[in-house]
Amino acid sequence: MTLEEVHGQESTVESIERMHSAGKALHELLVSAQRKDCMTVGVYESAKVMNIDPDNVTFCVLAADEEDEGDIALQIHFTLIQAFCCENDINIVRLHDIQKLAQLLGNSDESGEPRDLHCILITNPNADAWKDPALEKLGLFCEESRNVNDWVPALTLPE
Secondary structure: OOHHHHHHHHHHHHHHHHHHHHHHHHHHHHHHHHHOOOEEEOHHHHHHHHHHOHHHEEEEEEEOOHHHHHOHHHHHHHHHHHHHHHHOOOEEEEEOOHHHHHHHHOOEOOOOOEOOOOEEEEEOOOOOOOOOHHHHHHHHHHHHHHHOOOOOOEEOOOO
16 A cells, blocks of 8 residues: 555545534534524525624534435525625535434424424524534534535534
8 A cells, every 4th residue: 555545544534533523513513502592494594694693693504405406496595605604704514414404403393384404504692602512613624624625514414
């Protein structure tokens, strides 16, 4: 094996471990944010929050399944949300399994209506910053991803 092959294997293992750790941190963050009522769910609801109070948005999750990849309107919304997040220094990740997200957060809201889980914002409504170790881990993960030109890294929630 050459030195490049050895470093390539190490970085692949490190990358998988890093993504697994970030997926666990995302799971923890979503549960914590839902408990603290610091979460906005839905593409249109998220767009409203970002328009009215972008300074309180701390993290964004875009989620889509394979069948959603062909939804042109949704992809346009995603592009606009990504651009807004990048412009306002909001960390952002993508998920490719809405079913796991629905299991974690619930498929419907309080009124029984199905939830639009395609976009989730984590907000910080208080004047004092909400410190969450999972949010800090994800911030570091996103920063490291941007350093290797992965502007919107894809994560998987743990089983």
